[in-house]
Amino acid sequence: MSVEAARAADVLTQLSGEVRLLTLAELVRRGREGASVGELRWALDLPLAKVGDACARLVALGVATGSGDGYYRARLEGLREAAVAVDQQQPISRLLGEYPQLRGNFSHGRLTALPPTLSERYQLLGELLVRFLALDGLYSEDEINHRLAEVTDDVAAVRRMLVDTGWLERDRAGTTYGPARPVSAVR
Structure with a gap:
């Protein structure tokens, strides 16, 4: 700390x-x-x-x-x-600085609202969250949920959004997830 x-x-x-x-x-x-x-x-x-x-x-x-x-x-x-100091300790804060247009979707390091589905920000949010997850292989649904829970309360909706936007790939059984496309390390 x-x-x-x-x-x-x-x-x-x-x-x-x-x-x-x-x-x-x-x-x-x-x-x-x-x-x-x-x-x-x-x-x-x-x-x-x-x-x-x-x-x-x-x-x-x-x-x-x-x-x-x-x-x-x-x-x-x-x-x-004090609030700023707490915010800076949130795990997504470092990455969120590179996505200023998404700041309104977060409050104190927590995702509070998804942007409109057809907006550019929807895709950007997917990119931000995949960078946050830093996936380097295959993960179970529980592991993905655990990682997403650090930044959102609605892990199911966010996980589904990541699959729908093509940032996360799910196997046919829906139990294993992995990166669907490469994401740049630095934006």
């Missing part, structure tokens, strides 16, 4: 604490004005020490800022940075 991914995991873990999450939500609600620990304590109806600890942790995580005037403000860029 990279340093960035570990940091992102820490941000998400720390935000799972109810008081920290409530405090961040209240800071977001208050916008640029921010709030003091006393104001947050009153708005959240929580002990001052808990709110003060939550503010300190949020600042340490980079999702809030504290100023010399005693006011805290939300810094949502810290959440965006």
Whole structure:
């Protein structure tokens, strides 16, 4: 795990604490004005020490800022940075950078929607997924499903799409799959 991914995991873990999450939500609600620990304590109806600890942790995580005037403000860029770090750890991310027109079909490294069947993007998606699979021989349906499950929830539809577009070849029994045509290593 990279340093960035570990940091992102820490941000998400720390935000799972109810008081920290409530405090961040209240800071977001208050916008640029921010709030003091006393104001947050009153708005959240929580002990001052808990709110003060939550503010300190949020600042340490980079999702809030504290100023010399005693006011805290939300810094949502810290959440965006954590999300980007998590996205970069997804197995398809490296290849997806070479297919910018397909980014809208993915969310956080997961295929969320197939492009229209007759579109150029449908063929491009097939190429991208076959490159991701990196097939060098014959594989059982379970092995193909396992690999596809890393990037999609609907492995059957995606497997079928790969066969229909001619990127994946299936034997007559429908149990063994292999590459149907060569794909370039670099696009």
